[in-house]
Amino acid sequence: MTPAEEVPALVAELRPLLDQLAELLPEQVADAARGSAQHHKVTGSPAPWHPEAGPVLLTIHAGVRELEQDLRYHVAGHTGAARGGSDANTAAALDSIERLVHGVPDDVARDAARRLGRWVERARQVRDVGESERWIPIHVPKGQIPPACPYCRTYSLRVAQESGRVRCANPRCTDERGERPSGRIDKNQINGDAMLIWQDGRTIYYSPREAS
16 A cells, blocks of 8 residues: 555544544533523533643644645645634545645655554544554464564554554553554555554564464
């Protein structure tokens, strides 16, 4: 799979996460500065801010717009008009990213995929988001051992059964950026060998070894 082909899949993964993050924010039914009563709910002060979902949601909304402008600059030589801050504009920016990424060099598309993957991971780390995913050890044939985490060298890697995402279960493990390692399982297009592709750009090829 090329970097440009990864982007639509990551966008598709990000969209429902944005909806889940938004649902965690309390609804403000009227102007908090004036105060009013609607739906049996009095609003005379700002609604409480979700300490995890709020900042992550704002970061992703801003990042999506910045990524769209970066890609458009590579394709058209200009960044285009700035988008407004609505959810609809975020969705439109994601649509644009899916189109524009096919017109940029591989290194630019790869950077776009990394950014999107990082947002997906940050969204899934928010409490109450992605709790339905089941994380299990990476499967290998009996008598063989799974790949070690390239960052902490322990056998703590876990894979999400539905999405195929990979992360390290060691709470003290961090990657070169100081973040919790996350990636995905893929296959080498030439020989079919398994690969672990990490968010910081590291790619690990592995073949199960016999346990000693």
